[in-house]
Amino acid sequence: MFRKPLPNFTIQDTYPVCISYISNAGIKQYMVDMQEHVYTQSEKYLKLISQSKLQELDIPTIFNIPVDTNGRKSQTHENNWFVKLYKYYLSKNEQKYSDANKFYNRIKLDGVINNNSKRCCYCNNHKIEVVDHFLPESKYIFLAVNPINLVPACEECNDNKHAYSPSATEPVLVHPYFDFIDHINWLDVRLVERVEAKDENKYIYSFEYFVKEISESSVSIDRIKKTFEELKINNNITFDAQNFFNTELIYDLRDPEELGGLLDTDLALHFKRKSEKLVTQGYGLNHWKVALYQMLSSYSDLSFFKENPS
Ligand SMILES: [Zn+2]
Known part of the structure; x- marks a missing residue:
């Protein structure tokens, strides 16, 4: 584990840029209407992480995706678009989405430029290859494009972490932006x-x-x-x-x-x-x-x- 500099941009920068690419007017309006809820959850994240209580971050019902009788999530509900913002725009290396993709690249590169380290924020060994969602986007959909939840990692750690989410009965993982442990030899x-x-x-x-x-x-x-x-x-x-x-x-x-x-x-x-x-x-x-x-x-x-x- 190795401290990385917190990105100098926030959800207020990434979210509006990502939703600006949505071509369907109805979905775009839905995402505009959800903006305040997304920002509120971001503030809660910041507050809880400073108290080492991230496991208490709730998922408001407004972010639910309806399931059918077989337990399968609806593929057509607008809330699927939170994860699509990440998949289609933020992480997409395409010229037409470059205003969103530049944020993704800065998360990967800031670990190189500012911290004298090209190494993964978890193992401090392999080189940075991917952006990891500290809390999984599959569950915390409102954090899918939030910079405080996007950290530079290697593929092996990213794979091993899988869809980790904190539980009330276990210690929360060390957060690469907020937990300072580099000065102790552990x-x-x-x-x-x-x-x-x-x-x-x-x-x-x-x-x-x-x-x-x-x-x-x-x-x-x-x-x-x-x-x-x-x-x-x-x-x-x-x-x-x-x-x-x-x-x-x-x-x-x-x-x-x-x-x-x-x-x-x-x-x-x-x-x-x-x-x-x-x-x-x-x-x-x-x-x-x-x-x-x-x-x-x-x-x-x-x-x-x-x-x-x-
Ligand atoms: Zn690693």
Whole structure:
């Protein structure tokens, strides 16, 4: 999870532009009439998120889509147009919808320009590929084109998050625009096992990432843990960390011309500096590589990582 700058435009910018493209006069008028309800829900969202109570956001009946006797939602009801505004205009990369699409692109790009980070707001690892609805558009249709609910993410996190919606009994996910957790070091990693790679004369190391138990966090640690689990962030970052460790770092550690030539005390210092450098480069305290270097810098004896199977 990584804080992203809140877009400097609001629903009052995106909604009128999107509805201006609707060609059917009756539907357009319906959406104009619904505007105040959409803005009211946006204000409620802002109020509740600042109190970490987003699970209390209601869905007024005016936003219901009627269902038939088989439980299928009506395809023709005007309320379907809230999601269509996103699908047809905001996210559509077409010249004729560029006044709406520019907002979509700015959400994706602002994470790159302003925050020194091209990485996903959830895993802080993969590059930004999509815009994610923090609360799902399928349920909260009035948030479909609201910038406060649109965040830059990678496809894997977007897929894993699926149609998550907050419940009264579980911690709410960390919000990339409103929850500030980058100043606390909450990500940690441990070595799980070392197994011999058959026919390769080497060991393969496996790791596990987890959320540390810390007390001084302004955002409840349960919310960080819930986000970490819900989006399967451990799978995502462990894959890259193990790949880096087993195909790059381990060779440097065994090579006397590289890191293998350093005393353990110097190696620990080397890893400590590596992690600090990544933090100053904008990766933040909670990037998998920062945590990996920190863990390695805590070893007083690194011979375990320099060994070959006998
Ligand atoms: Zn991601």
